[in-house]
Amino acid sequence: MNDLNRAFAEAFGLIGALDAKLVEIVTLSLEVSVAAVAFAAVAGFPLGAALAVGRFRGRGSIIVLLNALMGLPPVVVGLVVYLLLSRAGPLGEFGILFTPAAMVIAQAVLVTPIIAALSRQTIEDAWREYEEQLRSLGAKRLNAAFTLLWDTRFSLITVMLAGFGRAAAEVGAVMIVGGNIDGVTRVMTTAIALETSKGDLPLALGLGIILVGLVIMVNAAANLIREAALRRYG
Amino acid sequence: MLPLELRDVSFAINGRTLIDHVSVEIGAGPRTVILGPNGAGKSVLMRLCHGLLPASAGRIIWRGAGSADGSRQAMVFQRPVMLRRSALANVVYGLKLAGVSRAERELRAADVLDAVDLSAVSGRPARVLSGGEQQRLALARAWALNPEVLFLDEPTANLDPNATRDVESIINQICAGGTKIIMSTHNLGQARRLGDEILFLSHGRLVERSPVEQFFKQPASAEAAAFIRAELPWN
Ligand SMILES: Nc1ncnc2c1ncn2[C@@H]1O[C@H](COP(=O)(O)OP(=O)(O)OP(=O)(O)O)[C@@H](O)[C@H]1O
Ligand SMILES: [Mg+2]
Numbered sequence: 001m002n003d004l005n006r007a008f009a010e011a012f013g014l015i016g017a018l019d020a021k022l023v024e025i026v027t028l029s030l031e032v033s034v035a036a037v038a039f040a041a042v043a044g045f046p047l048g049a050a051l052a053v054g055r056f057r058g059r060g061s062i063i064v065l066l067n068a069l070m071g072l073p074p075v076v077v078g079l080v081v082y083l084l085l086s087r088a089g090p091l092g093e094f095g096i097l098f099t100p101a102a103m104v105i106a107q108a109v110l111v112t113p114i115i116a117a118l119s120r121q122t123i124e125d126a127w128r129e130y131e132e133q134l135r136s137l138g139a140k141r142l143n144a145a146f147t148l149l150w151d152t153r154f155s156l157i158t159v160m161l162a163g164f165g166r167a168a169a170e171v172g173a174v175m176i177v178g179g180n181i182d183g184v185t186r187v188m189t190t191a192i193a194l195e196t197s198k199g200d201l202p203l204a205l206g207l208g209i210i211l212v213g214l215v216i217m218v219n220a221a222a223n224l225i226r227e228a229a230l231r232r233y234g
Numbered sequence: 235m236l237p238l239e240l241r242d243v244s245f246a247i248n249g250r251t252l253i254d255h256v257s258v259e260i261g262a263g264p265r266t267v268i269l270g271p272n273g274a275g276k277s278v279l280m281r282l283c284h285g286l287l288p289a290s291a292g293r294i295i296w297r298g299a300g301s302a303d304g305s306r307q308a309m310v311f312q313r314p315v316m317l318r319r320s321a322l323a324n325v326v327y328g329l330k331l332a333g334v335s336r337a338e339r340e341l342r343a344a345d346v347l348d349a350v351d352l353s354a355v356s357g358r359p360a361r362v363l364s365g366g367e368q369q370r371l372a373l374a375r376a377w378a379l380n381p382e383v384l385f386l387d388e389p390t391a392n393l394d395p396n397a398t399r400d401v402e403s404i405i406n407q408i409c410a411g412g413t414k415i416i417m418s419t420h421n422l423g424q425a426r427r428l429g430d431e432i433l434f435l436s437h438g439r440l441v442e443r444s445p446v447e448q449f450f451k452q453p454a455s456a457e458a459a460a461f462i463r464a465e466l467p468w469n
Pocket of ligand 1 (some may be wrong): 272273275278
């Protein structure tokens with residue numbers, strides 16, 4: 001009990017003092033996850049819109065697959081990206097294994113199915129409401145897809161933030177492809193895992209508190225945006 | 235592109251026949267009002283004509299010259315869907331899809347919003363407008379396209395008498411501009427005010443087609459007579 005109290009006190013001390021090591025780790029975490037979500041959104045939104053509005057063979061199977069991929073285990077993603085980026089792998093010549101770039105790739109792979117699947121659901125619901133109106137106005141499916149992406153923009157922000165939460169919280173993928181190298185590829189989750197095993201509980205706990213706080217803040221922000229948008233745009 | 239001919243048109247879904255062997259020719263000129271009890275198939279019939287649903291049997295043909303594909307038509311739905319953008323942008327959106335040049339879109343949209351008395355709220359998000367305003371906006375969005383044929387599905391359902399009068403006056407203006415009106419309504423007074431001819435639909439069948447005065451004075455079918463009696467009193 002005493003240990004725990006001391007750990008908490010020291011953790012808040014580190015946070016309060018903006019401990020340099022802590023700040024570095026948190027910053028890298030944010031950079032990696034934000035970049036990963038940005039790439040995942042660029043790929044996932046069009047994919048989601050196409051699946052929502054399009055009618056083509058294999059659509060149903062792709063949706064089932066995508067929904068399943070939402071639960072993709074991070075370590076498996078890490079392993080596959082590792083194999084691709086390792087020296088002998090097809091993308092080995094880029095030499096980006098154990099760099100933040102590799103972590104961005106791994107998290108983007110992890111998050112893209114989430115963004116695609118959730119945006120597919122959101123856009124398809126909207127399509128049901130809008131379809132006849134849009135077709136009446138002469139919209140082809142491609143027009144409709146863009147229109148719906150824009151009209152569901154506030155819900156899609158929530159989708160993106162869900163993706164961010166997943167990226168920031170996963171540990172398996174970044175551990176494998178980043179290597180948890182101090183000062184280079186060490187992010188919050190991998191640092192927590194390491195420091196806990198080393199017994200540096202205050203740092204681990206401080207990072208844990210920040211991580212949980214971030215996830216809560218991101219979700220609160222998502223809610224605020226949605227509610228403000230609903231009030232403003234109906 | 236008028237006249238519009240329906241040749242033995244049927245529409246069935248999940249084994250239920252919603253439109254049952256309807257044959258009719260609708261010409262330019264007289265305003266056509268479709269009457270019938272709830273579930274008679276009025277909305278389905280208009281969606282078939284507008285090209286939103288494929289007929290299960292029979293043919294729907296635009297027989298007239300110009301726009302043989304029937305592209306110069308618009309529809310205002312029973313529940314119009316507004317996009318999450320301003321009232322003006324909703325009208326501009328329709329014009330953009332219709333291929334109107336960027337410079338002209340804004341001008342035409344502003345004009346038509348003025349004509350439906352929505353200039354004051356043109357910058358407001360469309361979805362937070364009142365029911366009456368949204369209905370006028372839906373009319374404006376369709377009107378801006380300057381269609382040859384305009385389908386109106388219960389354009390004043392859920393509107394109060396004032397809003398109803400505004401909408402009717404807009405419909406009259408659209409009609410005066412040479413647009414053929416084909417509309418459904420449950421308001422028999424409105425059918426008399428706005429209609430020239432009545433198509434009476436029941437259980438998906440076209441039971442009767444008469445000039446409006448005759449329809450109300452001397453309906454040719456027992457079903458129409460019973461319908462008029464049941465909907466009375468009206469004014
Ligand atoms: N997509 C659909 N799938 C199955 N049934 C449908 C569909 N659209 C309409 N129907 C059915 O077709 C019948 C006719 O519907 P429609 O909306 O045309 O009636 P209506 O005459 O417009 O009625 P109201 O006056 O209530 O608007 C109804 O029984 C309705 O349930
Ligand atoms: Mg109807």
